[in-house]
Amino acid sequence: MAETREQRLRRLGRLRRAFRRWVVLGAGLTGAAAVLTPYAGIGLPDAAWAAGAGVSVALAVFRWRDYHALAAEPLPPERPQVGAGEAVRQAMRAALTANPLARAAVDEVGRRAERRKYGGTAAAAPMARLGTAVRTLDDVRAGTRSEYVDEALAEAADGERALRDLAHRLLTVEKASRFAGPDAAPTLAAAKQTLSGQLADGVSTYERLAAATAAAAASGAGTDTGAQYRLTEAADRMAAFAAGLAELREPAS
Incomplete structure:
Protein backbone atom coordinates (compact mmCIF):
# COMPACT_ATOMS: atom_id res chain seq x y z
CA MET A 1 0.00 0.00 0.00
CA ALA A 2 1.39 3.40 -1.01
CA GLU A 3 2.53 5.69 1.77
CA THR A 4 0.40 8.78 2.29
CA ARG A 5 1.70 12.29 2.83
CA GLU A 6 0.64 12.20 6.48
CA GLN A 7 2.42 8.90 7.07
CA ARG A 8 5.62 10.26 5.48
CA LEU A 9 5.53 13.34 7.70
CA ARG A 10 5.07 11.18 10.77
CA ARG A 11 8.02 8.99 9.74
CA LEU A 12 10.14 12.10 9.43
CA GLY A 13 9.01 13.24 12.84
CA ARG A 14 9.90 9.90 14.41
CA LEU A 15 13.38 9.91 12.86
CA ARG A 16 13.96 13.47 14.05
CA ARG A 17 12.87 12.59 17.58
CA ALA A 18 15.01 9.43 17.57
CA PHE A 19 18.04 11.50 16.55
CA ARG A 20 17.42 13.92 19.42
CA ARG A 21 17.06 11.12 21.97
CA TRP A 22 20.30 9.42 20.92
CA VAL A 23 22.13 12.75 20.98
CA VAL A 24 20.93 13.44 24.53
CA LEU A 25 21.80 9.91 25.68
CA GLY A 26 25.21 10.00 24.00
CA ALA A 27 26.02 13.38 25.54
CA GLY A 28 25.05 12.12 28.99
CA LEU A 29 27.15 8.95 28.73
CA THR A 30 30.12 10.86 27.32
CA GLY A 31 29.91 13.33 30.18
CA ALA A 32 29.70 10.54 32.75
CA ALA A 33 32.74 8.78 31.28
CA ALA A 34 34.71 12.03 31.19
CA VAL A 35 33.93 12.76 34.85
CA LEU A 36 34.46 9.27 36.27
CA THR A 37 37.58 8.17 34.36
CA PRO A 38 40.07 10.65 35.96
CA TYR A 39 39.14 9.41 39.44
CA ALA A 40 39.66 5.68 38.93
CA GLY A 41 41.47 5.32 35.65
CA ILE A 42 40.22 3.12 32.85
CA GLY A 43 38.37 0.17 34.34
CA LEU A 44 35.59 -2.13 33.18
CA PRO A 45 32.79 0.27 34.27
CA ASP A 46 34.49 3.17 32.51
CA ALA A 47 34.84 1.09 29.35
CA ALA A 48 31.12 0.35 29.52
CA TRP A 49 30.29 4.06 29.85
CA ALA A 50 32.56 4.90 26.93
CA ALA A 51 31.18 2.08 24.78
CA GLY A 52 27.61 3.20 25.50
CA ALA A 53 28.50 6.75 24.57
CA GLY A 54 30.07 5.63 21.30
CA VAL A 55 27.08 3.47 20.35
CA SER A 56 24.65 6.28 21.16
CA VAL A 57 26.56 8.79 19.05
CA ALA A 58 26.78 6.29 16.17
CA LEU A 59 23.03 5.64 16.31
CA ALA A 60 22.38 9.38 16.37
CA VAL A 61 24.46 9.75 13.21
CA PHE A 62 22.57 6.90 11.52
CA ARG A 63 19.18 8.39 12.44
CA TRP A 64 20.30 11.79 11.14
CA ARG A 65 21.38 10.23 7.83
CA ASP A 66 18.09 8.32 7.61
CA TYR A 67 16.18 11.53 8.26
CA HIS A 68 18.05 13.47 5.56
CA ALA A 69 17.72 10.63 3.05
CA LEU A 70 13.96 10.44 3.63
CA ALA A 71 13.58 14.23 3.65
CA ALA A 72 15.31 14.39 0.26
CA GLU A 73 12.61 12.22 -1.32
CA PRO A 74 9.58 14.06 -2.73
CA LEU A 75 6.54 14.03 -0.48
CA PRO A 76 3.54 11.99 -1.65
CA PRO A 77 0.76 14.15 -3.08
CA GLU A 78 -1.82 15.54 -0.73
CA ARG A 79 -5.05 13.67 -0.38
CA PRO A 80 -7.87 14.94 -2.58
CA GLN A 81 -10.38 17.34 -1.11
CA VAL A 82 -13.05 15.67 0.96
CA GLY A 83 -16.43 15.07 -0.65
CA ALA A 84 -19.77 16.34 0.51
CA GLY A 85 -20.36 13.38 2.84
CA GLU A 86 -17.03 13.79 4.60
CA ALA A 87 -17.57 17.54 4.84
CA VAL A 88 -20.89 16.90 6.59
CA ARG A 89 -19.22 14.47 9.02
CA GLN A 90 -16.49 16.99 9.79
CA ALA A 91 -19.10 19.67 10.42
CA MET A 92 -20.95 17.30 12.76
CA ARG A 93 -17.74 16.52 14.66
CA ALA A 94 -17.04 20.23 15.03
CA ALA A 95 -20.58 20.84 16.30
CA LEU A 96 -20.25 18.02 18.83
CA THR A 97 -16.93 19.38 20.03
CA ALA A 98 -18.52 22.78 20.62
CA ASN A 99 -21.53 21.25 22.44
CA PRO A 100 -20.40 19.05 25.37
CA LEU A 101 -23.94 17.83 26.12
CA ALA A 102 -24.51 16.67 22.55
CA ARG A 103 -21.11 15.00 22.48
CA ALA A 104 -21.86 13.22 25.77
CA ALA A 105 -25.13 11.92 24.34
CA VAL A 106 -23.48 10.67 21.17
CA ASP A 107 -20.67 9.07 23.20
CA GLU A 108 -23.20 7.24 25.34
CA VAL A 109 -24.97 5.90 22.24
Missing part, protein backbone atom coordinates in the same frame (compact mmCIF):
# COMPACT_ATOMS: atom_id res chain seq x y z
CA GLY A 110 -21.61 4.74 20.89
CA ARG A 111 -20.71 3.05 24.19
CA ARG A 112 -24.00 1.17 24.29
CA ALA A 113 -23.58 0.02 20.69
CA GLU A 114 -20.05 -1.16 21.44
CA ARG A 115 -21.18 -3.01 24.56
CA ARG A 116 -23.82 -4.79 22.51
CA LYS A 117 -21.30 -5.65 19.80
CA TYR A 118 -18.58 -7.00 22.09
CA GLY A 119 -20.64 -7.99 25.12
CA GLY A 120 -19.71 -11.42 26.44
CA THR A 121 -16.64 -11.71 24.21
CA ALA A 122 -12.92 -11.56 24.97
CA ALA A 123 -12.80 -8.11 23.38
CA ALA A 124 -15.36 -6.54 25.75
CA ALA A 125 -13.04 -5.39 28.55
CA PRO A 126 -10.17 -4.15 26.32
CA MET A 127 -12.58 -2.23 24.07
CA ALA A 128 -14.21 -0.57 27.08
CA ARG A 129 -10.76 0.58 28.21
CA LEU A 130 -10.00 1.77 24.69
CA GLY A 131 -13.19 3.86 24.67
CA THR A 132 -12.15 5.59 27.90
CA ALA A 133 -8.69 6.38 26.50
CA VAL A 134 -10.18 7.66 23.22
CA ARG A 135 -12.42 10.06 25.13
CA THR A 136 -9.37 11.34 27.00
CA LEU A 137 -7.69 12.20 23.69
CA ASP A 138 -10.91 13.80 22.41
CA ASP A 139 -10.61 16.27 25.29
CA VAL A 140 -6.98 16.94 24.33
CA ARG A 141 -7.99 17.62 20.72
CA ALA A 142 -10.41 20.28 21.87
CA GLY A 143 -7.67 22.26 23.66
CA THR A 144 -4.49 24.09 22.72
CA ARG A 145 -1.90 21.73 21.23
CA SER A 146 1.78 21.71 20.35
CA GLU A 147 3.56 20.05 17.43
CA TYR A 148 4.48 17.06 19.59
CA VAL A 149 0.90 16.62 20.80
CA ASP A 150 -0.41 16.82 17.22
CA GLU A 151 2.01 14.09 16.13
CA ALA A 152 0.97 11.92 19.07
CA LEU A 153 -2.71 12.40 18.22
CA ALA A 154 -2.03 11.30 14.65
CA GLU A 155 -0.29 8.14 15.89
CA ALA A 156 -3.19 7.54 18.27
CA ALA A 157 -5.67 7.72 15.40
CA ASP A 158 -3.70 5.07 13.47
CA GLY A 159 -3.44 2.97 16.61
CA GLU A 160 -7.17 3.18 17.31
CA ARG A 161 -8.00 2.00 13.79
CA ALA A 162 -5.57 -0.91 14.14
CA LEU A 163 -7.03 -1.91 17.50
CA ARG A 164 -10.62 -1.80 16.26
CA ASP A 165 -9.63 -3.96 13.30
CA LEU A 166 -7.91 -6.38 15.68
CA ALA A 167 -11.03 -6.52 17.89
CA HIS A 168 -13.16 -7.25 14.84
CA ARG A 169 -10.87 -10.14 13.87
CA LEU A 170 -11.07 -11.50 17.43
CA LEU A 171 -14.87 -11.29 17.29
CA THR A 172 -14.87 -13.16 13.97
CA VAL A 173 -12.71 -15.94 15.41
CA GLU A 174 -14.98 -16.28 18.44
CA LYS A 175 -18.07 -16.54 16.23
CA ALA A 176 -16.37 -19.17 14.06
CA SER A 177 -15.44 -21.15 17.17
CA ARG A 178 -19.09 -21.65 18.04
CA PHE A 179 -19.79 -23.89 15.07
CA ALA A 180 -16.29 -25.13 14.21
CA GLY A 181 -15.69 -28.84 14.03
CA PRO A 182 -13.24 -30.69 16.27
CA ASP A 183 -10.47 -30.43 13.66
CA ALA A 184 -10.62 -26.63 13.49
CA ALA A 185 -11.26 -26.01 17.20
CA PRO A 186 -7.59 -26.10 18.36
CA THR A 187 -6.50 -23.72 15.59
CA LEU A 188 -9.28 -21.27 16.39
CA ALA A 189 -8.56 -21.49 20.12
CA ALA A 190 -4.90 -20.66 19.50
CA ALA A 191 -5.88 -17.77 17.21
CA LYS A 192 -8.25 -16.43 19.86
CA GLN A 193 -5.54 -16.54 22.51
CA THR A 194 -3.05 -14.78 20.23
CA LEU A 195 -5.49 -12.07 19.19
CA SER A 196 -6.66 -11.53 22.77
CA GLY A 197 -3.07 -11.04 23.91
CA GLN A 198 -2.32 -8.63 21.08
CA LEU A 199 -5.47 -6.62 21.80
CA ALA A 200 -4.70 -6.38 25.52
CA ASP A 201 -1.11 -5.28 24.82
CA GLY A 202 -2.24 -2.78 22.19
CA VAL A 203 -4.85 -1.20 24.44
CA SER A 204 -2.27 -0.87 27.22
CA THR A 205 0.06 0.85 24.75
CA TYR A 206 -2.76 3.17 23.67
CA GLU A 207 -3.57 4.00 27.31
CA ARG A 208 0.06 4.96 27.95
CA LEU A 209 -0.01 7.17 24.87
CA ALA A 210 -3.26 8.80 26.01
CA ALA A 211 -1.85 9.47 29.48
CA ALA A 212 1.41 10.89 28.10
CA THR A 213 -0.46 13.06 25.60
CA ALA A 214 -2.81 14.46 28.25
CA ALA A 215 0.13 15.16 30.57
CA ALA A 216 2.13 16.84 27.81
CA ALA A 217 -0.86 18.96 26.76
CA ALA A 218 -1.40 20.06 30.36
CA SER A 219 2.26 20.89 31.07
CA GLY A 220 3.28 22.10 27.62
CA ALA A 221 5.40 19.57 25.70
CA GLY A 222 7.44 22.35 24.16
CA THR A 223 8.84 23.42 27.54
CA ASP A 224 8.74 20.28 29.70
CA THR A 225 11.45 18.03 28.28
CA GLY A 226 10.47 15.13 30.54
CA ALA A 227 6.87 15.20 29.33
CA GLN A 228 8.11 15.61 25.75
CA TYR A 229 10.34 12.54 26.03
CA ARG A 230 7.58 10.40 27.54
CA LEU A 231 5.19 11.58 24.83
CA THR A 232 7.49 10.81 21.91
CA GLU A 233 8.44 7.44 23.40
CA ALA A 234 4.75 6.49 23.82
CA ALA A 235 3.93 7.70 20.29
CA ASP A 236 6.79 5.68 18.80
CA ARG A 237 5.66 2.58 20.69
CA MET A 238 2.10 3.01 19.39
CA ALA A 239 3.39 3.52 15.84
CA ALA A 240 5.49 0.35 16.07
CA PHE A 241 2.48 -1.62 17.32
CA ALA A 242 0.22 -0.38 14.51
CA ALA A 243 2.94 -1.03 11.93
CA GLY A 244 3.40 -4.57 13.26
CA LEU A 245 -0.32 -5.30 12.88
CA ALA A 246 -0.26 -3.88 9.35
CA GLU A 247 2.63 -6.19 8.44
CA LEU A 248 0.74 -9.19 9.80
CA ARG A 249 -2.21 -8.34 7.56
CA GLU A 250 -0.01 -8.16 4.46
CA PRO A 251 -0.17 -11.35 2.35
CA ALA A 252 3.03 -13.33 2.14
CA SER A 253 4.90 -12.80 -1.13
Whole structure:
Protein backbone atom coordinates (compact mmCIF):
# COMPACT_ATOMS: atom_id res chain seq x y z
CA MET A 1 0.00 0.00 0.00
CA ALA A 2 1.39 3.40 -1.01
CA GLU A 3 2.53 5.69 1.77
CA THR A 4 0.40 8.78 2.29
CA ARG A 5 1.70 12.29 2.83
CA GLU A 6 0.64 12.20 6.48
CA GLN A 7 2.42 8.90 7.07
CA ARG A 8 5.62 10.26 5.48
CA LEU A 9 5.53 13.34 7.70
CA ARG A 10 5.07 11.18 10.77
CA ARG A 11 8.02 8.99 9.74
CA LEU A 12 10.14 12.10 9.43
CA GLY A 13 9.01 13.24 12.84
CA ARG A 14 9.90 9.90 14.41
CA LEU A 15 13.38 9.91 12.86
CA ARG A 16 13.96 13.47 14.05
CA ARG A 17 12.87 12.59 17.58
CA ALA A 18 15.01 9.43 17.57
CA PHE A 19 18.04 11.50 16.55
CA ARG A 20 17.42 13.92 19.42
CA ARG A 21 17.06 11.12 21.97
CA TRP A 22 20.30 9.42 20.92
CA VAL A 23 22.13 12.75 20.98
CA VAL A 24 20.93 13.44 24.53
CA LEU A 25 21.80 9.91 25.68
CA GLY A 26 25.21 10.00 24.00
CA ALA A 27 26.02 13.38 25.54
CA GLY A 28 25.05 12.12 28.99
CA LEU A 29 27.15 8.95 28.73
CA THR A 30 30.12 10.86 27.32
CA GLY A 31 29.91 13.33 30.18
CA ALA A 32 29.70 10.54 32.75
CA ALA A 33 32.74 8.78 31.28
CA ALA A 34 34.71 12.03 31.19
CA VAL A 35 33.93 12.76 34.85
CA LEU A 36 34.46 9.27 36.27
CA THR A 37 37.58 8.17 34.36
CA PRO A 38 40.07 10.65 35.96
CA TYR A 39 39.14 9.41 39.44
CA ALA A 40 39.66 5.68 38.93
CA GLY A 41 41.47 5.32 35.65
CA ILE A 42 40.22 3.12 32.85
CA GLY A 43 38.37 0.17 34.34
CA LEU A 44 35.59 -2.13 33.18
CA PRO A 45 32.79 0.27 34.27
CA ASP A 46 34.49 3.17 32.51
CA ALA A 47 34.84 1.09 29.35
CA ALA A 48 31.12 0.35 29.52
CA TRP A 49 30.29 4.06 29.85
CA ALA A 50 32.56 4.90 26.93
CA ALA A 51 31.18 2.08 24.78
CA GLY A 52 27.61 3.20 25.50
CA ALA A 53 28.50 6.75 24.57
CA GLY A 54 30.07 5.63 21.30
CA VAL A 55 27.08 3.47 20.35
CA SER A 56 24.65 6.28 21.16
CA VAL A 57 26.56 8.79 19.05
CA ALA A 58 26.78 6.29 16.17
CA LEU A 59 23.03 5.64 16.31
CA ALA A 60 22.38 9.38 16.37
CA VAL A 61 24.46 9.75 13.21
CA PHE A 62 22.57 6.90 11.52
CA ARG A 63 19.18 8.39 12.44
CA TRP A 64 20.30 11.79 11.14
CA ARG A 65 21.38 10.23 7.83
CA ASP A 66 18.09 8.32 7.61
CA TYR A 67 16.18 11.53 8.26
CA HIS A 68 18.05 13.47 5.56
CA ALA A 69 17.72 10.63 3.05
CA LEU A 70 13.96 10.44 3.63
CA ALA A 71 13.58 14.23 3.65
CA ALA A 72 15.31 14.39 0.26
CA GLU A 73 12.61 12.22 -1.32
CA PRO A 74 9.58 14.06 -2.73
CA LEU A 75 6.54 14.03 -0.48
CA PRO A 76 3.54 11.99 -1.65
CA PRO A 77 0.76 14.15 -3.08
CA GLU A 78 -1.82 15.54 -0.73
CA ARG A 79 -5.05 13.67 -0.38
CA PRO A 80 -7.87 14.94 -2.58
CA GLN A 81 -10.38 17.34 -1.11
CA VAL A 82 -13.05 15.67 0.96
CA GLY A 83 -16.43 15.07 -0.65
CA ALA A 84 -19.77 16.34 0.51
CA GLY A 85 -20.36 13.38 2.84
CA GLU A 86 -17.03 13.79 4.60
CA ALA A 87 -17.57 17.54 4.84
CA VAL A 88 -20.89 16.90 6.59
CA ARG A 89 -19.22 14.47 9.02
CA GLN A 90 -16.49 16.99 9.79
CA ALA A 91 -19.10 19.67 10.42
CA MET A 92 -20.95 17.30 12.76
CA ARG A 93 -17.74 16.52 14.66
CA ALA A 94 -17.04 20.23 15.03
CA ALA A 95 -20.58 20.84 16.30
CA LEU A 96 -20.25 18.02 18.83
CA THR A 97 -16.93 19.38 20.03
CA ALA A 98 -18.52 22.78 20.62
CA ASN A 99 -21.53 21.25 22.44
CA PRO A 100 -20.40 19.05 25.37
CA LEU A 101 -23.94 17.83 26.12
CA ALA A 102 -24.51 16.67 22.55
CA ARG A 103 -21.11 15.00 22.48
CA ALA A 104 -21.86 13.22 25.77
CA ALA A 105 -25.13 11.92 24.34
CA VAL A 106 -23.48 10.67 21.17
CA ASP A 107 -20.67 9.07 23.20
CA GLU A 108 -23.20 7.24 25.34
CA VAL A 109 -24.97 5.90 22.24
CA GLY A 110 -21.61 4.74 20.89
CA ARG A 111 -20.71 3.05 24.19
CA ARG A 112 -24.00 1.17 24.29
CA ALA A 113 -23.58 0.02 20.69
CA GLU A 114 -20.05 -1.16 21.44
CA ARG A 115 -21.18 -3.01 24.56
CA ARG A 116 -23.82 -4.79 22.51
CA LYS A 117 -21.30 -5.65 19.80
CA TYR A 118 -18.58 -7.00 22.09
CA GLY A 119 -20.64 -7.99 25.12
CA GLY A 120 -19.71 -11.42 26.44
CA THR A 121 -16.64 -11.71 24.21
CA ALA A 122 -12.92 -11.56 24.97
CA ALA A 123 -12.80 -8.11 23.38
CA ALA A 124 -15.36 -6.54 25.75
CA ALA A 125 -13.04 -5.39 28.55
CA PRO A 126 -10.17 -4.15 26.32
CA MET A 127 -12.58 -2.23 24.07
CA ALA A 128 -14.21 -0.57 27.08
CA ARG A 129 -10.76 0.58 28.21
CA LEU A 130 -10.00 1.77 24.69
CA GLY A 131 -13.19 3.86 24.67
CA THR A 132 -12.15 5.59 27.90
CA ALA A 133 -8.69 6.38 26.50
CA VAL A 134 -10.18 7.66 23.22
CA ARG A 135 -12.42 10.06 25.13
CA THR A 136 -9.37 11.34 27.00
CA LEU A 137 -7.69 12.20 23.69
CA ASP A 138 -10.91 13.80 22.41
CA ASP A 139 -10.61 16.27 25.29
CA VAL A 140 -6.98 16.94 24.33
CA ARG A 141 -7.99 17.62 20.72
CA ALA A 142 -10.41 20.28 21.87
CA GLY A 143 -7.67 22.26 23.66
CA THR A 144 -4.49 24.09 22.72
CA ARG A 145 -1.90 21.73 21.23
CA SER A 146 1.78 21.71 20.35
CA GLU A 147 3.56 20.05 17.43
CA TYR A 148 4.48 17.06 19.59
CA VAL A 149 0.90 16.62 20.80
CA ASP A 150 -0.41 16.82 17.22
CA GLU A 151 2.01 14.09 16.13
CA ALA A 152 0.97 11.92 19.07
CA LEU A 153 -2.71 12.40 18.22
CA ALA A 154 -2.03 11.30 14.65
CA GLU A 155 -0.29 8.14 15.89
CA ALA A 156 -3.19 7.54 18.27
CA ALA A 157 -5.67 7.72 15.40
CA ASP A 158 -3.70 5.07 13.47
CA GLY A 159 -3.44 2.97 16.61
CA GLU A 160 -7.17 3.18 17.31
CA ARG A 161 -8.00 2.00 13.79
CA ALA A 162 -5.57 -0.91 14.14
CA LEU A 163 -7.03 -1.91 17.50
CA ARG A 164 -10.62 -1.80 16.26
CA ASP A 165 -9.63 -3.96 13.30
CA LEU A 166 -7.91 -6.38 15.68
CA ALA A 167 -11.03 -6.52 17.89
CA HIS A 168 -13.16 -7.25 14.84
CA ARG A 169 -10.87 -10.14 13.87
CA LEU A 170 -11.07 -11.50 17.43
CA LEU A 171 -14.87 -11.29 17.29
CA THR A 172 -14.87 -13.16 13.97
CA VAL A 173 -12.71 -15.94 15.41
CA GLU A 174 -14.98 -16.28 18.44
CA LYS A 175 -18.07 -16.54 16.23
CA ALA A 176 -16.37 -19.17 14.06
CA SER A 177 -15.44 -21.15 17.17
CA ARG A 178 -19.09 -21.65 18.04
CA PHE A 179 -19.79 -23.89 15.07
CA ALA A 180 -16.29 -25.13 14.21
CA GLY A 181 -15.69 -28.84 14.03
CA PRO A 182 -13.24 -30.69 16.27
CA ASP A 183 -10.47 -30.43 13.66
CA ALA A 184 -10.62 -26.63 13.49
CA ALA A 185 -11.26 -26.01 17.20
CA PRO A 186 -7.59 -26.10 18.36
CA THR A 187 -6.50 -23.72 15.59
CA LEU A 188 -9.28 -21.27 16.39
CA ALA A 189 -8.56 -21.49 20.12
CA ALA A 190 -4.90 -20.66 19.50
CA ALA A 191 -5.88 -17.77 17.21
CA LYS A 192 -8.25 -16.43 19.86
CA GLN A 193 -5.54 -16.54 22.51
CA THR A 194 -3.05 -14.78 20.23
CA LEU A 195 -5.49 -12.07 19.19
CA SER A 196 -6.66 -11.53 22.77
CA GLY A 197 -3.07 -11.04 23.91
CA GLN A 198 -2.32 -8.63 21.08
CA LEU A 199 -5.47 -6.62 21.80
CA ALA A 200 -4.70 -6.38 25.52
CA ASP A 201 -1.11 -5.28 24.82
CA GLY A 202 -2.24 -2.78 22.19
CA VAL A 203 -4.85 -1.20 24.44
CA SER A 204 -2.27 -0.87 27.22
CA THR A 205 0.06 0.85 24.75
CA TYR A 206 -2.76 3.17 23.67
CA GLU A 207 -3.57 4.00 27.31
CA ARG A 208 0.06 4.96 27.95
CA LEU A 209 -0.01 7.17 24.87
CA ALA A 210 -3.26 8.80 26.01
CA ALA A 211 -1.85 9.47 29.48
CA ALA A 212 1.41 10.89 28.10
CA THR A 213 -0.46 13.06 25.60
CA ALA A 214 -2.81 14.46 28.25
CA ALA A 215 0.13 15.16 30.57
CA ALA A 216 2.13 16.84 27.81
CA ALA A 217 -0.86 18.96 26.76
CA ALA A 218 -1.40 20.06 30.36
CA SER A 219 2.26 20.89 31.07
CA GLY A 220 3.28 22.10 27.62
CA ALA A 221 5.40 19.57 25.70
CA GLY A 222 7.44 22.35 24.16
CA THR A 223 8.84 23.42 27.54
CA ASP A 224 8.74 20.28 29.70
CA THR A 225 11.45 18.03 28.28
CA GLY A 226 10.47 15.13 30.54
CA ALA A 227 6.87 15.20 29.33
CA GLN A 228 8.11 15.61 25.75
CA TYR A 229 10.34 12.54 26.03
CA ARG A 230 7.58 10.40 27.54
CA LEU A 231 5.19 11.58 24.83
CA THR A 232 7.49 10.81 21.91
CA GLU A 233 8.44 7.44 23.40
CA ALA A 234 4.75 6.49 23.82
CA ALA A 235 3.93 7.70 20.29
CA ASP A 236 6.79 5.68 18.80
CA ARG A 237 5.66 2.58 20.69
CA MET A 238 2.10 3.01 19.39
CA ALA A 239 3.39 3.52 15.84
CA ALA A 240 5.49 0.35 16.07
CA PHE A 241 2.48 -1.62 17.32
CA ALA A 242 0.22 -0.38 14.51
CA ALA A 243 2.94 -1.03 11.93
CA GLY A 244 3.40 -4.57 13.26
CA LEU A 245 -0.32 -5.30 12.88
CA ALA A 246 -0.26 -3.88 9.35
CA GLU A 247 2.63 -6.19 8.44
CA LEU A 248 0.74 -9.19 9.80
CA ARG A 249 -2.21 -8.34 7.56
CA GLU A 250 -0.01 -8.16 4.46
CA PRO A 251 -0.17 -11.35 2.35
CA ALA A 252 3.03 -13.33 2.14
CA SER A 253 4.90 -12.80 -1.13
